[in-house]
Amino acid sequence: MSKPIVAIVGRPNVGKSTLFNRISGSRIAIVEGRPGVTRDRIYSDAEWLSKHFTLIDTGGIDYETDEITKQVRRQAMIALEQADVIIFVVDGRAGVTALDEEVADHLRRSGKPVVLCVNKVEDQEQIWEMVGEFYTLGLGDPIFVSAEHGRNVGDLLDEVCKHFPADTPEPDEDTLRVAIVGRPNVGKSSLVNKILGDERSIVTNIAGTTRDAIDSQFTYEGQSMVLIDTAGLRRRSKVEESLEYYSVIRTLRAVDRSNVTVALIDATEGLTEQDKKIIGYAHESGKGLIIAVNKWDLVKKDSNTMRDFEEEIRKGLLFASYAPIVFISALIGQRIPVLLDMIIQVNEARGIRIPTGRLNEIIQDAVSIAQVPSDKGVQLKIFYATQVQVNPPVFALYVNRRDLMHFSYERYLENRLRQEYGFVGTPIILAVKERG
Numbered sequence: 204m205s206k207p208i209v210a211i212v213g214r215p216n217v218g219k220s221t222l223f224n225r226i227s228g229s230r231i232a233i234v235e236g237r238p239g240v241t242r243d244r245i246y247s248d249a250e251w252l253s254k255h256f257t258l259i260d261t262g263g264i265d266y267e268t269d270e271i272t273k274q275v276r277r278q279a280m281i282a283l284e285q286a287d288v289i290i291f292v293v294d295g296r297a298g299v300t301a302l303d304e305e306v307a308d309h310l311r312r313s314g315k316p317v318v319l320c321v322n323k324v325e326d327q328e329q330i331w332e333m334v335g336e337f338y339t340l341g342l343g344d345p346i347f348v349s350a351e352h353g354r355n356v357g358d359l360l361d362e363v364c365k366h367f368p369a370d371t372p373e374p375d376e377d378t379l380r381v382a383i384v385g386r387p388n389v390g391k392s393s394l395v396n397k398i399l400g401d402e403r404s405i406v407t408n409i410a411g412t413t414r415d416a417i418d419s420q421f422t423y424e425g426q427s428m429v430l431i432d433t434a435g436l437r438r439r440s441k442v443e444e445s446l447e448y449y450s451v452i453r454t455l456r457a458v459d460r461s462n463v464t465v466a467l468i469d470a471t472e473g474l475t476e477q478d479k480k481i482i483g484y485a486h487e488s489g490k491g492l493i494i495a496v497n498k499w500d501l502v503k504k505d506s507n508t509m510r511d512f513e514e515e516i517r518k519g520l521l522f523a524s525y526a527p528i529v530f531i532s533a534l535i536g537q538r539i540p541v542l543l544d545m546i547i548q549v550n551e552a553r554g555i556r557i558p559t560g561r562l563n564e565i566i567q568d569a570v571s572i573a574q575v576p577s578d579k580g581v582q583l584k585i586f587y588a589t590q591v592q593v594n595p596p597v598f599a600l601y602v603n604r605r606d607l608m609h610f611s612y613e614r615y616l617e618n619r620l621r622q623e624y625g626f627v628g629t630p631i632i633l634a635v636k637e638r639g
Contacts, residue, residue, distance in 0.1 A: 211223055390467060569619040
């Protein structure tokens with residue numbers, strides 16, 4: 204299920220990035236006391252009262268004509284197109300400006316739900332003096348907040364969540380949803396077309412031909428599948444068209460909707476930093492993950508080429524060492540059946556459930572083989588373990604002291620579980636809890 208998207212918009216220097224950081228609980232956005240610092244939209248997962256959503260921070264909307272201002276405004280407008288809900292931020296100290304009125308007019312015509320946020324209001328007694336002014340924007344009841352101090356941000360989020368769209372039904376539970384993701388021109392549409400046997404997606408050698416996510420349903424070996432073909436992600440420094448920005452959030456949404464993500468890598472270019480970001484998002488989302496090295500037919504080979512290439516990928520993707528690597532050619536159909544078989548295998552691995560008794564046997568055997576971490580004479584004790592979730596598999600480990608569970612030992616326990624049950628292509632989450 205894809206998460207709702209909330210876009211924070213407004214003119215420059217009204218505190219959008221401060222609000223973004225406050226809601227997302229991070230310091231991702233650059234905050235500086237002068238206008239125009241935020242150039243690109245920034246994305247972050249956020250949560251309020253168990254409701255999860257994607258938050259977008261945007262550059263300020265301005266109607267000046269200089270090139271940077273125009274680019275920032277264009278990105279903000281694209282964010283409006285993507286958003287399910289818009290937070291329109293204005294400056295309570297400055298009052299309503301002519302630019303605020305222009306932006307408000309644009310938002311009213313967008314037809315999207317808009318929550319009016321009046322920021323920089325530290326003195327709540329001033330609200331009654333200024334409330335009438337902000338009603339003139341025609342966007343309903345203003346919510347007065349101080350993003351810097353966190354005042355009334357909860358009330359703001361309550362109002363935002365009221366506008367979230369109802370959950371849309373996904374395909375039948377038996378349908379396996381597969382996101383095909385990767386950088387532009389890596390061969391995503393060619394792979395989908397080869398699997399489907401027709402020309403569902405436009406295929407050219409121009410990067411970014413596929414603009415939107417395209418769903419295609421088919422059956423393989425009795426398994427119903429939906430392939431989600433996406434526009435490619437490319438580095439922001441290389442992005443010139445505004446539609447390329449639009450494709451980024453489409454790709455993230457496709458991963459959210461998938462059971463298994465197939466990340467394509469161009470064999471002629473090798474693993475890039477942008478590949479790592481795409482794969483990292485799928486990993487952090489708990490999705491099944493397969494690395495497909497495309498255009499393998501174009502690589503000059505000797506007896507060690509495939510092994511050396513795989514070693515390089517493994518070095519660059521230490522966080523996703525569990526992901527199988529398949530070398531394919533979408534153009535000639537090389538190893539496409541192997542890839543499809545692997546997709547089914549990875550999806551099955553995500554649903555493995557280990558009986559509690561057997562799980563504790565594995566953990567205790569592991570503890571007896573490798574000494575547990577200790578600190579100042581106090582050893583880690585694992586009292587018991589239980590599996591609390593599948594898709595992806597999540598295991599709760601109840602211990603005497605959580606801080607004694609060293610990362611390396613946690614990885615050791617994860618590897619023992621994989622030795623026993625495989626869990627090919629799926630992340631394993633170990634939730635370490637102190638027994639109260």
